[in-house]
Every structure is written in structure tokens, then in C-alpha cells.
Amino acid sequence: MATAAPAVGPPGPVIAGGRRERTSSWPLADRVGYWLCWATGIGICLITLGIVVFMFVKGIAYLKPSLFVESPAAEAVQSRSGGFLDPIVGTLIVSILGIAIAAPLGVAIAVWLSEYRRPSWLARTVESAIEVIAGTPSVVLALFGLLIFSEGFLAFLSQRASNGSVYGRSFFAAGGVMAVLAIPLIVGSTREALSQLPVRLREASYALGRTRATTIRRVLLPAIRPGIATGTVLGMGRIIGDTAIIKILLGVALVNEGVGHVPLLSTLRGTGATLTTFVFENSPAGEGNAPQKAYAAAFVLMMMVLVLNALVTWLTGRSGGERSKPRRWWALARLPLRSGR
Amino acid sequence: MDLNPLRAAPGEAQRRGRRWATARLDRRAEQTLGALAVVVLILIAAMVATVFIKAWPSFSHNGLSWFGSGGDVDEQLRAMQRATPLPGHSIYYFRAWPLIWGTLLTTGAAVVIALVSSTLAAIFLTEFAPLVVRRVLDPLIRLLAGIPSVIYGLIGILALAPWINEHLISRSRKESVAYVVQLNGANLTTATLILTVMILPIMVAISANALEAVPRSWQEGSIALGVNRWRTIWRVSLRTARPAIIAAAVLATARALGEAVMLFMVAGSRGFAANPLDGLTFLLEPVRPLAATIFEESDGLTNPAISHTIYAIGAVLLVSAAMLSLAGWASKQQLKRFGIGI
Numbered sequence: 001m002a003t004a005a006p007a008v009g010p011p012g013p014v015i016a017g018g019r020r021e022r023t024s025s026w027p028l029a030d031r032v033g034y035w036l037c038w039a040t041g042i043g044i045c046l047i048t049l050g051i052v053v054f055m056f057v058k059g060i061a062y063l064k065p066s067l068f069v070e071s072p073a074a075e076a077v078q079s080r081s082g083g084f085l086d087p088i089v090g091t092l093i094v095s096i097l098g099i100a101i102a103a104p105l106g107v108a109i110a111v112w113l114s115e116y117r118r119p120s121w122l123a124r125t126v127e128s129a130i131e132v133i134a135g136t137p138s139v140v141l142a143l144f145g146l147l148i149f150s151e152g153f154l155a156f157l158s159q160r161a162s163n164g165s166v167y168g169r170s171f172f173a174a175g176g177v178m179a180v181l182a183i184p185l186i187v188g189s190t191r192e193a194l195s196q197l198p199v200r201l202r203e204a205s206y207a208l209g210r211t212r213a214t215t216i217r218r219v220l221l222p223a224i225r226p227g228i229a230t231g232t233v234l235g236m237g238r239i240i241g242d243t244a245i246i247k248i249l250l251g252v253a254l255v256n257e258g259v260g261h262v263p264l265l266s267t268l269r270g271t272g273a274t275l276t277t278f279v280f281e282n283s284p285a286g287e288g289n290a291p292q293k294a295y296a297a298a299f300v301l302m303m304m305v306l307v308l309n310a311l312v313t314w315l316t317g318r319s320g321g322e323r324s325k326p327r328r329w330w331a332l333a334r335l336p337l338r339s340g341r
Numbered sequence: 342m343d344l345n346p347l348r349a350a351p352g353e354a355q356r357r358g359r360r361w362a363t364a365r366l367d368r369r370a371e372q373t374l375g376a377l378a379v380v381v382l383i384l385i386a387a388m389v390a391t392v393f394i395k396a397w398p399s400f401s402h403n404g405l406s407w408f409g410s411g412g413d414v415d416e417q418l419r420a421m422q423r424a425t426p427l428p429g430h431s432i433y434y435f436r437a438w439p440l441i442w443g444t445l446l447t448t449g450a451a452v453v454i455a456l457v458s459s460t461l462a463a464i465f466l467t468e469f470a471p472l473v474v475r476r477v478l479d480p481l482i483r484l485l486a487g488i489p490s491v492i493y494g495l496i497g498i499l500a501l502a503p504w505i506n507e508h509l510i511s512r513s514r515k516e517s518v519a520y521v522v523q524l525n526g527a528n529l530t531t532a533t534l535i536l537t538v539m540i541l542p543i544m545v546a547i548s549a550n551a552l553e554a555v556p557r558s559w560q561e562g563s564i565a566l567g568v569n570r571w572r573t574i575w576r577v578s579l580r581t582a583r584p585a586i587i588a589a590a591v592l593a594t595a596r597a598l599g600e601a602v603m604l605f606m607v608a609g610s611r612g613f614a615a616n617p618l619d620g621l622t623f624l625l626e627p628v629r630p631l632a633a634t635i636f637e638e639s640d641g642l643t644n645p646a647i648s649h650t651i652y653a654i655g656a657v658l659l660v661s662a663a664m665l666s667l668a669g670w671a672s673k674q675q676l677k678r679f680g681i682g683i
Contacts, residue, residue: 023571030571033461034469040458041465041478044545047538048481051488051496105377112374126378128667129385135592135666136388136659137599139635143655144388146642147395180384211363213370241489243602244632248639276491276602283495285606291499298492305487313480 052302059299062292072254072278074288081290084297086255087278090171091304093256093267094246094274095239097175098182103232105179106186111216113187114194134184142248145177149249158269159259170259171268174249181242182235189234193227194220230315237308240301243276250274254281254288275301392656399653402433407653410438414612418638421646432646437654439614443628446529446615447604448597451536456590458537459544464574466545467552486542494606497535502526502607505625514622522613528625529615532608536600540593547592551585552578584672591669595662598632605633631658 023034067083074081109126117123149158150168158170197220205215221228251271258266273281275297280286282294400407417427417435426432466478506526515524555578563573579586609627612634617623629637631654641647 037461037465040461048485108377112378132663135595135662139601140655211367213367243491
């Protein structure tokens with residue numbers, strides 16, 4: 001009987017009578033199933049490795065330092081169509097903007113849902129609303145964002161066309177909608193972290209006469225910092241990888257075109273490009289059709305994703321604290337899908 | 342209550358005043374946070390309302406036949422772009438069936454394939470994989486989940502599609518359907534394969550999570566009765582985790598439904614209702630799902646007819662995705678019966 005499971009790590013194969021159960025004694029159907037499991041597992045490994053290696057080989061082959069410092073130009077000849085400086089800047093702007101909006105909002109919602117949740121019907125409704133946001137296709141979010149940001153009173157966030165209609169496409173608009181995309185992830189991982197905190201932490205704070213608000217600000221939030229960071233990084237990964245919102249809300253320009261003369265504000269109000277739209281536009285499906293540029297940009301994008309991935313691994317290794325059980329990565333994958341207990 | 346002994350004990354009145362003040366502060370914090378949460382609710386309500394209002398002209402002109410078939414959907418969209426209605430029809434004339442059919446095919450096929458393989462992979466990951474393999478597989482699957490869809494699209498259109506075009510589509514096959522549709526590497530099969538890889542990680546994640554949460558004693562009970570490992574997994578673990586696996590499938594469906602960029606790039610981008618009667622050629626026919634159509638036509642949003650139609654498609658997607666998310670949420674609630682919360 002497998003009572004002596006290792007304290008850390010996976011359950012592993014059950015030890016029956018002190019030795020590993022041999023599959024050779026199984027009926028054929030069971031053995032087929034066993035081998036199918038192995039085949040799928042290894043298959044997934046190979047597919048992922050294939051994708052990564054393919055992107056690395058292609059990316060390194062076409063990547064040149066000059067691509068990072070040149071702005072894209074509309075030119076049929078690939079050697080003169082510039083690099084992807086603007087798209088990289090665009091990606092950074094959109095993700096910073098999106099996270100700057102999503103992080104405070106997401107943490108606030110998560111704290112309210114976990115610590116207050118009064119009245120409870122409202123809390124349940126908010127929970128399912130977040131569930132719905134997490135499931136909404138990003139194209140639909142983008143369509144909705146376009147409607148909102150084309151409203152007259154939000155004209156200061158984009159630009160007015162000559163006929164007086166509001167353009168509705170700008171870094172502000174894209175960042176705003178991206179925030180909606182990231183909120184479920186941040187809410188999920190913040191709540192996860194809050195639920196992992198030992199109750200005695202709260203009790204100790206209350207016993208010292210602290211109010212709930214003070215406890216949250218001084219005790220709980222500092223304790224779940226890695227959890228919040230994890231959500232933020234996950235949200236960032238989501239933002240960096242999204243193409244549909246950018247195409248609809250930032251336009252398909254190659255370079256970042258400002259509006260007006262105030263330095264930073266003009267860029268934010270203007271249209272532009274990010275790495276994802278750059279890859280898309282330079283793929284055979286887009287207008288540029290410069291596969292080499294697309295591969296190079298996709299490689300940069302891939303590197304960003306890898307870095308963010310590594311960050312999440314590092315952060316989840318840090319979070320959890322003394323008492324929690326060893327965390328598995330899939331605890332993260334389910335974050336946005338979680339419902340309250 | 343300030344019980345801190347280091348602080349000079351204030352007078353009773355003062356103390357009560359402070360207690361009152363902190364309580365008010367606490368209440369205000371609660372209200373502020375609650376208000377922010379309500380913002381999300383308002384956002385959702387506004388989204389549903391505005392998208393439907395904007396979509397209404399398209400639905401009202403076409404009625405329920407909006408969902409039906411009739412004519413070439415690409416031609417209908419072109420007519421809207423030119424602002425010249427098709428003869429005998431209004432400018433809003435739109436029959437979305439080819440797009441809906443394309444969505445059903447790609448999503449359905451991908452989810453079915455992914456359901457089987459993700460369950461097997463989850464069993465592998467939680468039960469059979471040696472620690473070394475698992476240490477490799479864990480981050481790899483997570484990486485797979487993080488790859489942006491445009492990269493999947495790029496690989497599809499630059500690597501997989503040309504290969505399929507060269508090796509799987511013979512000239513005679515192309516000629517056999519040349520009078521209705523042109524075959525090339527970007528087709529239903531390519532799209533389904535890549536979509537499967539895209540939704541696989543999230544499904545493996547949820548399923549593995551649930552399998553891991555199955556109480557060990559239940560498995561041990563089964564093993565103690567002399568049932569072998571595989572049967573135990575099949576009969577005990579999988580059955581317990583079934584709601585989670587269903588939830589995974591439902592949520593993956595929602596994701597596949599909303600995938601736009603990748604499907605636009607590799608599904609052939611042709612509003613064509615692939616015909617199962619064409620035999621094997623069916624698998625190689627181009628399609629264009631709903632989300633990809635929004636993505637493609639988004640340049641024409643200034644055109645009123647196009648924009649109402651696009652928002653109508655968006656409304657259909659919104660409703661389906663919302664229903665799927667709630668269904669996934671509901672099916673996860675069943676797990677709580679077993680005391681397994683995921």
C-alpha cells in the first residue's frame with residue numbers, strides 16, 4: 001500500500017508490495033492505453049521542441065542588429081524595408097499601459113472578492129462577470145473597445161477625423177482594452193495567493209486591533225506580492241501576444257504616428273504597430289509579405305514570451321511561503337477559471 | 342480598538358472617536374473596492390448592450406435566416422464594401438452559414454482531438470511520467486500555452502501549409518473541385534491541427550490538476566482490491582475528474598471559438614462551406630470561421646453595412662463564449678461534491 005508517498009513531488013507509480021507494478025501482467029487493452037499515454041506525452045514534448053527550435057533557427061538566421069534600430073518602411077525590397085524599432089516600442093507601450101490599468105484594478109477586485117464579498121450576491125455576480133471576460137474572444141473585446149473609444153467624449157484619447165467623427169484607434173484605446181484582457185489573470189492569481197495565506201496572519205493582525213483595511217494594506221498585500229507579480233506577468237504575456245486587439249484598435253500602420261505636439265501624449269494618442277501586427281503584416285497573410293522580417297520579429301516575440309515564462313516560474317517558486325504545498329505550474333493555468341469557494 | 346500598550350492610553354472619549362474613525366475608514370475602503378468590482382459588471386453589461394445595439398440592423402434585416410445558408414458569403418461582404426446591394430436583396434443581405442459551419446468544424450474537430458490527447462497526456466503527467474520526463478514536460482507545456490497565436494499562424498502559413506500543399510494535395514484532387522473552390526495548403530486540416538496544439542495546454546493543465554486532486558486513498562482502495570493501475574486510473578481517477586475534464590473541454594471550446602488571427606492565416610480565409618460529401622477532399626477545403634471574418638473585415642468598419650454585420654458576428658461569438666464560460670464554471674461546481682475544488 002502506497003502510504004509512504006514521497007513528501008515532495010508527484011505521486012509516481014504506485015508501489016504495490018514494495019515493488020513497481022509491471023505492465024506486462026496487464027490485459028492488452030490496458031497496455032495499449034499505457035503506451036498511448038507515453039506516446040502523447042512524448043509527442044507533446046516533440047511538438048513544442050519542434051516549434052521552439054524552428055523559431056530559433058529561422059529567427060537567428062534572419063536576425064540582424066540593424067533590425068532593432070531601424071523603423072519599418074513601406075518598401076517592396078526587403079533589404080530596404082527597415083527593421084522593427086517602432087513595433088518593439090509599440091509592444092512595450094501597450095503592455096505597460098495595459099498593466100498600469102489592469103494591475104491596480106485587478107488587485108482591488110480580488111481583494112474585495114476574497115476579503116469583503118458583501119453583499120454576497122454581488123460578489124457572485126462579479127465572479128461570473130470575470131469568468132465571462134476571461135472567456136470573451138479578444139476580437140469581440142476589440143470591437144467593443146472601438147465603440148467605446150469612438151465616443152465623442154473620449155476624443156482626447158485618440159484623434160478626430162476631418163468630418164468630426166472620432167477615430168477611436170490609439171495606444172490609449174489598445175492599452176485600455178488590453179487591460180480588460182489581463183484583469184481576469186490578475187484577479188485569479190491574487191485570489192489564489194490570498195487563499196493560500198494562513199488564517200493566523202489575519203487573526204494576529206485583528207488581535208492587534210487593526211481594522212480590516214489596515215490588515216489588507218499592511219499585512220496581506222505585502223505577503224502576496226509574489227502572487228500579484230505572477231498575475232501581472234501572466235497578464236503581460238497575454239497582452240504581448242494579442243494581435244486582434246492591436247489590429248482593430250491601433251491600426252495597421254508600420255510606424256508609430258503621433259497626434260499633436262505634446263511629446264509622450266502625442267504618441268499615446270496616435271496609431272502604431274506592435275510586434276504581433278508586424279509579424280502578421282509581414283507574413284504571407286498580411287500586406288508586406290516579407291517572411292524573413294516576420295521570422296526575425298517572431299523570434300524577438302518568442303524571446304519575450306520565454307523571459308516572461310521564466311519570470312513566472314521564478315515567482316511561483318518564491319510564492320507560497322512556509323506552509324503551502326509544493327505548487328505545480330498548472331495551478332497557474334487554471335487561475336482565470338477559478339471560482340470562489 | 343487600539344490595544345497597543347506602548348502608546349499612551351488616550352481618554353475614553355478620544356478612544357471611542359478614533360475607533361469610530363477607523364471603522365469609517367474601513368467601511369470606505371470596502372466601498373471603494375466594491376465600487377471597482379462593480380465597474381467590471383458595468384463593463385460587461387455595456388459590452389453586451391452596445392455590441393447588440395450595433396448588431397441589430399444586420400439581425401433585423403435578415404431575421405433568423407442570418408444563421409442560414411444562401412449564396413456566397415464573401416460576395417455578400419464585397420457587395421457591402423462596394424455599397425451596391427446584390428440584385429434583389431437589401432444591402433444588409435447576409436447568410437452566415439458558411440462561416441458558422443467553418444467555426445463548428447475547426448472548433449469541433451480540434452476540441453475532440455485535444456480532448457482525447459489531453460486526457461492521455463494528463464494521465465501520463467500525473468501517473469506514469471518519471472520525474473525527469475515530467476520536469477521537461479511541465480515547462481514545455483507551459484511554454485506551449487504562452488506562444489502567441491500569431492506565431493502559430495506564422496508557422497502554419499510558412500511551414501505546415503506549403504508542406505500540405507505539396508504532399509497531400511494532388512493535382513487531380515485540385516481539379517476535382519476547381520469549379521467551386523481552389524485548394525491550397527491553407528485549409529481545414531491545417532487549421533484544425535494548429536488549433537489543437539493551441540488549446541491542448543490549457544486542457545492538459547485543467548485535467549492534470551483534477552487528476553492530481555483525486556484522493557489518494559480512493560486509488561489505493563482500488564489497487565488493494567487487486568485492480569491494476571490502468572483500470573484504477575480509468576475507473577476511479579478519470580471518473581472522479583470527469584467534471585473537470587468536461588470543464589476543460591468547454592473552456593477550450595470557448596478559446597477555439599475566439600481564435601481569430603491564426604485561423605485567418607491558415608484556414609484558407611475563404612467563406613466556403615466545406616462539403617463533407619466531397620470525401621477526403623473535404624478535409625482539404627478552405628474555410629473561414631466567424632472570428633477570423635471579424636479580423637479580416639475589421640479594415641472596413643467605417644462602412645456602415647459591413648460594421649453592423651461584423652458586430653452581429655461579434656454578438657454571436659460573445660453570446661456563445663459567455664454561455665460556454667458559464668457552462669464550464671457550472672461543470673466545475675460538480676467537483677465540489679467530491680470535495681475537490683479546482
